[in-house]
Amino acid sequence: MSDFDKYIKQGEPNSKEKAQAWQTAIGLQDVDGLKPSKYLLQTAGRHIEGDITIDEVKHLIDSYYLSKANRKDVENERTEEADKVSARITEILSEKSFSFTPDYLILIHKRLFDGLYKFAGRLRDYDITKKEWVLDGDTVLYSNHELIRQTLEYDFGQEKSVDYPSLGANQALRHICKFVSDIWQIHPFGEGNTRTTAVFTMKYLHTFGFTFNNSVFQEHSWYFRNALVRANYNNYAKGISATTSFLELFFRNLLFGEKNELHNRALHIAAIQSASTNDSKSQNGTLNCTLDEIALLKFLKDNPEATQTEIAVHIGKSPRTVKRITPSLIERGLLERENGKRNGKWVVKNINLNR
Structure with missing residues (x-):
């Protein structure tokens, strides 16, 4: 990601904002093990410098992958997905519009994966399981596909009823983590669920008035996904309970500027967990703030x-x-x-x- 560091450290505000969006967008591809092409990085640089618009970026990438010769140059068959989705995430993050509805979540999925997945923008119509490294090969229990729409509407309704101005920062943080982890656990989409959840979450958090550096998502996207897994996994036979404590550490860094260490190995169910993890102390004096x-x-x-x-x-x-x-x-x-x-x-x- 050093390709964009110079813009973030020394660039004009507009260039810095674009560079951060690109870093986040590309970093989020890590949750599915995807890497962008060199062509994408070069094209993103032209966009950051103001030479081309985001629409021109998308057009250039589409044209690039129409060439069979270019397809031979990419590192793997999903590089095209990484490139196109990165550009689309960058575009969405730059937009000021937002709607706190299940339909907007679905729209994000459609915009990210249109032309890449046949089911882009469509709710999952089958049940799934996924073997997770962090769970030693076990799976989270995801929502029954027949109840996805109803469950989404219920969770959004519950979140809308939260009176955030009356809550302290810790309480508010836990509510946000619970909502995000619940939406992810519903797993509305067959593929691209985590990336869609992450983009929606960033857009939602901006409605609270925060201006935060999205690089936390870029640098720790795999941790973010594993934290969501741990927030939705119970195995009482092994003494393991679902916990949002890891997700809270992630959001403390994102929202409060804390410097909690985020290591994936700490999320593995075999790791020795500290009883005090969920009571992480604030480093910034905001415990009594809304x-x-x-x-x-x-x-x-x-x-x-x-x-x-x-x-x-x-x-x-x-x-x-x-x-x-x-x-x-x-x-x-x-x-x-x-x-x-x-x-x-x-x-x-x-x-x-x-x-």
Whole structure:
């Protein structure tokens, strides 16, 4: 992924955002053992630099694979899938639109795999099992195919009923992890389930007002999938219970800027698990903050001169809500206003919000 590092470290904001999206999109192919072609990396670089649009990227890739000569050059038969899906993920992540519905989840699957899978955008119509390395060859029990639509609608309805503003960060995090792991366990699609879930999850998390570096998905996509497996596996005969604790570590790094070590070997059921895993301590002082407060603090750390109106727009709340949140954060010593109301700036205090 060093192909894009220079844009992320030194590029303009627009180039940096594109590079991060490409890194994430390509990294997510790892969950199915796929690698992109050199042609895809070169074409992505042209897009990041602004030479071509994402539509032109997709057209070039489609044209590339129409040539039989080019097909002989690719490393394996699924390289085409890796290239095309990477471009499509990049496109979706750059879009501002989102709909919290099962239909949008299905639409993402269709857009990612149209022309690659005959069943793109269609719910699974058969039951499945999958041998998992992390389970020593055992499988998660996935949803019965006849109940997929009903189960999706139920889980989305349950998630919509959660009053996130009233929850502390830890409670909110556990709710998010439970929802994401439940959606994944339904396994709505025959193939491409994890990649579709990941893209939907990133789009959903942005609605909370977070601006996070998607590289956590890029660097740890295989861990993300294994954590989903462990969140949905019970084997009481062996003393193993489903746990979202591993998934929580992943999302703590993503959302709170923590630096928890994410090793796949720790997820294997044969590994010795620490009883304290599920009680991981926060490294950033956000234990008593809501998700709205964390989003506000992260925004102000990067934008200390932002107005309350700009804060409200960014976190998707009303100016009245911002005026209610900021005094509370100041009182708790997490935020400070320097040099007055008119010409001052915000200073985030006693909190680590590394991205």
